Amino acid sequence: MSSARDIAKDAESAARLIAYGLRPKQLPARDASYAELVRRYSEDREFTQLTQSVAAGLGLMVLDVSHQAGAVLAATDESAFEIKMDSYARQSKIRERRDTEKVMHGIIHLAVAALAFPRPDDLGNDTYVGRVTVDQVDAVVREACRILDERAARAEANDDPPSDAPELEQAWRAYARRPETATTKDGRLAPDTTRGMISRALRFLSEQGFLVHVNADDGGTYRTTPRYQVQVRELAADAAFTELLDLDVVAISGEDGSLRAGSTGTL
Amino acid sequence: MIDRGLDGGLARRLKALACTAPLHDLDARKAKLDWADATAYQMAEIALHTIDQVTVAMDFDTGASHEVIVRRLLPFIAAQAPHRDKAEHEKVARWVLDNLLNVGTVDRGFRSIYGTVGPDGAYERRAFDFKLLVELSAPNGEIYLRATDEAINVLVGALDTDVESAQIAAEVKLENLIKRGRLADAKLAAEQARYRTVQYGETLRTILDATRRDVRSVDWEHAVPELLDSALEHIESRFQAENAILRNITKARDEAEDPGRKRSAAELVEIVTDCITRHTQLQARLQAAGAYFRAEQDRQQFAGPPRKGGVDVFGQLLVPTLGLAVGEAKAPVESYFRAASGPSTPGVATLPSLVSMLLRPAPERSTLVGELPDPELAPAEDADRFSTEHWRRADELLDLAEVPRRLSGLLEAARETDADLARLVALRVLHAYSPEVGAAVRTGETTALIAVDDGTSLDDPEFGGTDLLVATAMVSAELAEIDTASDPAPDAAPDNPDIPDIPDTAEEVA
Numbered sequence: 001m002s003s004a005r006d007i008a009k010d011a012e013s014a015a016r017l018i019a020y021g022l023r024p025k026q027l028p029a030r031d032a033s034y035a036e037l038v039r040r041y042s043e044d045r046e047f048t049q050l051t052q053s054v055a056a057g058l059g060l061m062v063l064d065v066s067h068q069a070g071a072v073l074a075a076t077d078e079s080a081f082e083i084k085m086d087s088y089a090r091q092s093k094i095r096e097r098r099d100t101e102k103v104m105h106g107i108i109h110l111a112v113a114a115l116a117f118p119r120p121d122d123l124g125n126d127t128y129v130g131r132v133t134v135d136q137v138d139a140v141v142r143e144a145c146r147i148l149d150e151r152a153a154r155a156e157a158n159d160d161p162p163s164d165a166p167e168l169e170q171a172w173r174a175y176a177r178r179p180e181t182a183t184t185k186d187g188r189l190a191p192d193t194t195r196g197m198i199s200r201a202l203r204f205l206s207e208q209g210f211l212v213h214v215n216a217d218d219g220g221t222y223r224t225t226p227r228y229q230v231q232v233r234e235l236a237a238d239a240a241f242t243e244l245l246d247l248d249v250v251a252i253s254g255e256d257g258s259l260r261a262g263s264t265g266t267l
Numbered sequence: 268m269i270d271r272g273l274d275g276g277l278a279r280r281l282k283a284l285a286c287t288a289p290l291h292d293l294d295a296r297k298a299k300l301d302w303a304d305a306t307a308y309q310m311a312e313i314a315l316h317t318i319d320q321v322t323v324a325m326d327f328d329t330g331a332s333h334e335v336i337v338r339r340l341l342p343f344i345a346a347q348a349p350h351r352d353k354a355e356h357e358k359v360a361r362w363v364l365d366n367l368l369n370v371g372t373v374d375r376g377f378r379s380i381y382g383t384v385g386p387d388g389a390y391e392r393r394a395f396d397f398k399l400l401v402e403l404s405a406p407n408g409e410i411y412l413r414a415t416d417e418a419i420n421v422l423v424g425a426l427d428t429d430v431e432s433a434q435i436a437a438e439v440k441l442e443n444l445i446k447r448g449r450l451a452d453a454k455l456a457a458e459q460a461r462y463r464t465v466q467y468g469e470t471l472r473t474i475l476d477a478t479r480r481d482v483r484s485v486d487w488e489h490a491v492p493e494l495l496d497s498a499l500e501h502i503e504s505r506f507q508a509e510n511a512i513l514r515n516i517t518k519a520r521d522e523a524e525d526p527g528r529k530r531s532a533a534e535l536v537e538i539v540t541d542c543i544t545r546h547t548q549l550q551a552r553l554q555a556a557g558a559y560f561r562a563e564q565d566r567q568q569f570a571g572p573p574r575k576g577g578v579d580v581f582g583q584l585l586v587p588t589l590g591l592a593v594g595e596a597k598a599p600v601e602s603y604f605r606a607a608s609g610p611s612t613p614g615v616a617t618l619p620s621l622v623s624m625l626l627r628p629a630p631e632r633s634t635l636v637g638e639l640p641d642p643e644l645a646p647a648e649d650a651d652r653f654s655t656e657h658w659r660r661a662d663e664l665l666d667l668a669e670v671p672r673r674l675s676g677l678l679e680a681a682r683e684t685d686a687d688l689a690r691l692v693a694l695r696v697l698h699a700y701s702p703e704v705g706a707a708v709r710t711g712e713t714t715a716l717i718a719v720d721d722g723t724s725l726d727d728p729e730f731g732g733t734d735l736l737v738a739t740a741m742v743s744a745e746l747a748e749i750d751t752a753s754d755p756a757p758d759a760a761p762d763n764p765d766i767p768d769i770p771d772t773a774e775e776v777a
Contacts, residue, residue: 022612060610073610081610085601088608103593106600109607110588114581123578143477144586160393163380167594169394174593177396179375181404182368183333192373195404208609219404227609236607237578240588243599249587 013037014051018060021071022081024209024227028070041065063234068126069226074235088204099167100174107175108194108201110240111141113232116211116224123233126226132211134219137198138180145176195219278383282395285379286417289399290314293366300362303355307348313363316343321400322414325465330403330411337361367400367418375402419462461542468549471498475552475559482564491560495553502550506543513539653691660684661691665716671738674718675725686729693730696737707742715742 017037020026028035040047042065055062059079063072075081089102115137116130117123149172161169175194182190189196202222205211210228214221293310320339324331331339340360341353348356369375376398385391399418402410474494477485485491513536520532578584584603588596653661664677674696681689699716707715718735725734 022610024609074606075610079610080613082605083608083611085604088604099597100593103596103600106596106604107585107588109604110580110585110600113607114585117580120579123580139476140581141585141589144581144589148586148590160395163392163394168592170589171591171593171596172589173396175589177374177376179398179402181402181410182370182375183402183410204608210609218406219408231607231609232580233578236603237580237584239606240584240599240603241578243602244584244587247591247595247599249591 010047010050011054013040014047014054017041017051017065017071018055018058018062018073021060021062021065021073024070026070028067034070035067038065038067038070041071061235064230066126066226066230069230072227072230072234074231100169103171104175104178104194104197105201107141107171108137108198109205111137112198112201112205113228113236115140116228117232123229123237126229128229130224130229131214131221132202132224133217133221134195134198134202136218137202138194141175141194142180145172148172149176278381281381282379282397285377285381285395286397286399288379289367289369289377293363302358303351305359305362307351308344308359309347310359310363313340313344313347313359314367316340317360317363317367318399318414318418321412322419322462322465325413325469329405330413332409332411333361333364336364336412340364364400368402369398419465458538461538461545465545468545468552470494471549471552471556475556478560478563482560487560491556495556498553499550502546502553505546509539509543509546513543653687657685657688657691660688661695664688664692665695665737665739667716667737667739671719671736673723674733674735674737675727677737678727678730689729696735699737700735702740704742713742714739716740 017034020031020034020037026034028038041051042048051065052062055073056076059076059081061074061076063074065071073081075083085102085106089098089105112132115132117128118130122128122130148170161173179193181195182193184190189199191197191200199220202211202220205228206213206222210225210231211222212225214223290311293314297305297308297310317336317340320336321331324335324339337357337360340363341356344356344359345353365371369377374396376396379395379397380392381395382390382392397417398415400412401415403413405411471494474485474491478487516532516535516539520529520536523529523532584599588599591599661681664681674693677692677696678689681692695716696718699718700720702715702717704715716737717740718737720733721736723734725732
């Protein structure tokens with residue numbers, strides 16, 4: 001039986017592991033005590049249990065603890081650590097419809113993940129490192145928009161959005177309508193353009209420790225970290241997938257993934 | 268049920284019409300510009316010329332920058348108003364360019380609402396979004412302009428035409444026109460042919476771009492080889508045709524006597540030469556396309572057998588989400604974002620930092636902005652014609668308790684004090700000819716001044732018209748309503764603005 005002192009010490013260790021996880025740029029490979037905690041997490045089942053309980057009490061979920069990624073945590077609903085879309089998209093101008101703005105940001109984040117992990121097994125392969133650039137993200141979404149546009153044209157139904165119900169406008173139209181870039185007086189990237197929004201998303205993700213800035217080519221080039229892979233694979237993809245399943249719009253995809261338009265417009 | 272005439276055909280024409288609206292709008296708004304008297308400029312012409320310049324500057328990879336376009340527009344604008352200075356011409360060019368881009372809106376585009384008949388036969392309004400010019404970023408980070416399909420359609424006035432057939436038609440027309448010696452028309456046809464060439468190049472550019480992104484997004488098995496073959500054949504025949512045309516018009520140019528004719532022939536030579544250059548460019552691209560495809564295929568071939576299954580983010584998440592309506596797409600993207608953004612570490616305010624923040628001395632502002640200059644205040648000009656004293660005396664004179672008085676008597680009494688007072692009294696009596704009963708009721712007054720015309724004419728050295736009878740009337744809310752209901756005269760209506768419909772009463776004749 002472990003004494004009360006031992007229990008307190010273990011709790012402290014578990015909490016410290018979580019504290020490491022909250023600093024996304026700290027990695028076990030660079031910190032011996034972090035590495036030790038990671039090792040203990042994978043070997044000591046009681047410690048695993050304890051860490052998960054402490055995390056749950058804080059409003060966090062332990063997605064994975066590994067030597068490459070460190071402790072990958074996610075906030076549970078309504079927890080103090082949660083980043084809501086509202087606060088991320090708040091900087092947008094009020095006059096544009098808020099929902100459109102949120103959907104645009106969300107689509108960009110999805111596209112970043114889609115480009116970082118083009119095939120399903122890239123998500124599963126722990127050694128895979130994806131590369132993302134601002135140019136590519138915009139091109140990928142616009143290409144998808146173009147294919148959806150062609151598909152709509154083939155269907156020959158008039159699906160221009162009704163003028164009095166902007167929420168019925170399809171998301172791809174809202175994206176295609178938004179300019180890619182725009183001149184500004186001071187020569188900086190205009191934040192309302194798609195490239196401006198993508199740059200912001202990539203910067204945000206690198207602050208969260210999910211991407212690493214490589215160079216400024218193609219509007220900014222980033223590579224993925226193991227942490228991002230875990231986050232998308234273990235939680236985010238499923239969360240969005242479940243929502244889409246509820247809306248009954250899920251496509252079946254082969255093992256090669258579908259980041260390509262296939263033959264004639266079938267995605 | 269509405270006539271099915273409101274179907275696709277009408278919608279297409281409405282959309283075509285909408286594309287020209289931004290050009291007309293420029294001319295409608297030019298009079299309101301405050302930085303110049305812009306009515307001297309034909310804005311729609313400048314706008315068309317702008318689209319023209321942008322289109323001509325488009326090649327396979329990039330286009331012209333803002334500065335280049337502004338510079339190219341200057342001679343055209345200067346020709347419209349040669350006496351204005353260059354800075355103004357430049358401002359006009361920038362204004363037109365900004366408006367064609369629709370700078371200031373989030374989307375930098377235009378939206379037009381049009382009606383159509385829905386599947387249930389009901390009329391419904393839909394929005395048509397379009398752009399004329401777009402800004403794109405070049406690989407070196409600079410921004411350049413391209414004209415959209417809509418803009419090219421506005422320019423050449425041909426909608427939804429198949430690029431290839433339109434090209435043949437234009438070339439045939441061109442040859443005929445030259446044979447018949449109609450050079451002005453031939454120039455137009457040659458220009459149209461050039462736009463077609465540009466459009467053709469655009470098609471190829473999109474295909475190659477898509478190939479660079481992903482080889483599999485383009486059908487290189489059937490569709491593209493067919494397109495390349497037909498394009499090469501097409502260029503071959505165009506080369507022959509254009510060289511023949513070039514010989515013809517060069518001859519026409521050299522033999523022409525009339526200077527105007529000589530000039531248009533020379534212009535035509537230039538355009539056709541440009542067409543030939545563009546065809547050469549297109550041909551070079553077409554020939555390189557196959558090698559491009561093979562290189563991209565090698566580059567993009569992904570290695571490695573599949574390991575574990577996961578979610579296909581692009582096909583299963585991104586594309587279905589893009590296909591959803593904005594309202595529906597909100598839930599999936601929000602839950603994705605929440606799950607994919609990781610935990611945030613809330614900033615904590617610690618007591619020491621709070622204390623030091625509070626104890627920090629306030630920055631001395633004077634060192635930052637310098638001395639505030641004392642504004643020199645000029646006294647405001649007295650805007651009131653009549654002084655408070657005038658108003659007070661007029662109130663006294665017009666305070667008619669029981670007995671009505673004639674205007675002439677009031678004027679006489681007022682003139683004893685001041686000629687200005689007489690004017691004020693005359694104006695107030697004139698105003699009372701159409702009393703604002705409604706306003707009086709709303710402001711809670713109990714009496715209102717009323718002037719009545721009984722036909723007596725006014726005999727006065729300064730004013731003419733009717734010698735009105737002036738009296739004070741009691742006002743009550745119920746009566747006012749009855750008044751308005753029974754009195755059909757428009758000037759008695761309570762909400763009528765105070766512009767009374769007066770006969771020639773009390774006009775100032777002095």
